[in-house]
Amino acid sequence: MHLVRQIRQLNGLQGLRHALRQVSTAPTKPATLKYERDPQPLFTDAETQKLLQSMTQLHLDRVFRKRTVPDNSSEIKFMTTEQLELEFQSMVEKAQHMLQMPPVVKIKEDVDRIIAKDPALKDFADTKFVFTDITFGRRQSERKVVVRETDGTLAYASLDTTKRMNQLYFPLDGRQSYTPRMFALEELIAKCLTEHKYEYVMDRLLVQYEPHEPEFHNISARVFEHLNESKQFDLLRSTRHFGPMAFFYAWHRCIDDLLYDMIRRDYLQNAVELIALSYKIHNVPVEYQETLAKLDALHPTPAQSALTELRSGMRQPEGQQGIEQEIHSAIGKTEKDFTADEISLQFIEQYIASEHALKKVQLELAVQTLKEVNQEKLQLFQGLKKAHGIQAS
Amino acid sequence: MLPIARGIYSGLANITRSSRGALHTASSLRCKASETAEEKDAENAEGEAGGEENQSSSSGPDPKDRSKVIPVETSMRYLKSAAYKQTYGNDFVWTQYRRNHKGMYAPRKTRKTCIRQGRISTGNPCPICRDEYLVLDYRNTELLEQFISPHNGNVLSYSKTGLCQKSHLRLTVAVQQARDSGFLTYDVPFREYDYSEYYGQEQKKKDIN
């Protein structure tokens, strides 16, 4: 009897859900910034992709953080050094796959595509028919869904219906057939944002919506705008959302906060890349390729640095190398890093002096502080080197 | 004894009237009360939240009465209070609970419900039912998190937590609602993108043009 009552309560909940679905047709508060033209060609450009990937960075412990998934088992194996090396490489590849950026495309407009009209078929049934092609091996985007209206018109279904049918016959793991309350109600999404659950919201957004849907654009823009105000960029660093975020800021000319964060955290190369990206997007006539090439030669790529991090767990051969390593670990920088810093600082100062920077004072201050810290480190570095008797090359 | 009890109830009433200052006085009062209660009847071995209603024999409200509805906000404040800390310590709500059963092995399922007709109908009510200030609701994330496995993110089984079937059902519903509304986070399945699905067609169209 109690169970019956409980089930009835549950049914009541479903009624509530139904009501919510109606609510969801009224979208959440629209974001102020939108992509006014198609961002896709610029985003898929090979150079942009490289910049974005480098900016995202690759922290293995971040990518492979412990997740609550059904199978969380680990395996212990004996391996030779070569096997271990291969394993490291496959690990980094896997991590790069986990950082696959969601596509940035423009909003797809719904168009009516009528296949046939048959007035003799009017009133053949009291409801319309939706036909879905369930042929094996088709991709979601090329699956055909057609609708026969009661007045006899046969037409391709709207995007909304197509998505619904796809989800019905080929469900995507994690996607709900209704709009989750989190995205339907304004106060809930605002609450998530104020609690800085950015990654969660974005993860869920990716699963729930397709990248060309207006809701996707709206909510992701809201998240990025909120991030720009709260300045918690580190929460998205080394996740798949960092690239689209940087691209969004560069597109809408509001990179200054992100730039400040990067300088403060001593990610100077990323700062240079961010500036270069914004120059590229807005066609600013500043030669940035040369600086980038110089920096690339001095800095390892994210994948390389991840590999060295993995290898550092193994025992190193002793010797001259060991002392230099020690100095490196004590200060956190090598000779190369100092030269790279100099080049990038020059580039950043050039940007701050130009009319593109909006928060000049703040940025200048950050650069100044960083310079002082760097100077100290350099002195320490040289002193240590001299003490260990290593010749300056 | 009686005036103390009256003090407690007025204090508890203050909690429901949602004043933060009153909470501290109430909790301190309750601490005092539970001490005296322990002194008075040594049989009251259960130093749990059940102790919040001291079992005075004659007058005063019935300790087994559960007809009063406690608002969630009260419960959320209770979970942060000193009184909660004193009763449960750093443990989960269900850690110290033991089921009563005949023989070596516990029955596969827990009992259907602990509360019948607005009263506790059993001597060993489940961890949620024994403390009337634990309210299962999707907004009460601090309570819900205690029942979620850190390994796979599922709701813990009633064979582990000892919840009665009714509370367990309520718990699963609350967890689902909380996840749907973004109160509880979980690891969303990884979505792999086939870029050609989004970019490839554009290029094809351009070729045609």
Next chain:
Amino acid sequence: MSLSPASGIGRFYAKSAKIIRFVRLGCTNRPFYHIVVMERRKNQHQPVIEQVGSYDPLPNDHNERLVALNTERIRFWLGKGAHLSTPAAELLGIAGLLPIHPRTYMTAWRNRRTAAESEAKAETTA
């Protein structure tokens, strides 16, 4: 009754007559149909050769009736010379896969006639 897999476990003779038709599943007062290929002479609840679609005759929340069709396999079996039951042929006609079945036109015409008649009746009484 357990469902057979969509690839089918029904045994058939190479030269026997095959038919694409509905199998009524669901329960009392809740019809649901599988569109299947099977030997013509067999009872509908026998094992099928292949399932090629489904049809839900009760309209959903959005007031639409859902049909799923594996068009590739349907065309394959039609090419093999499979027959079509009338309801299945009607459905395929409505989907635009085949020409519209005459019976669909008949129903449409009858529906329009009854609607017109009831309208006329309402006018005379008013």
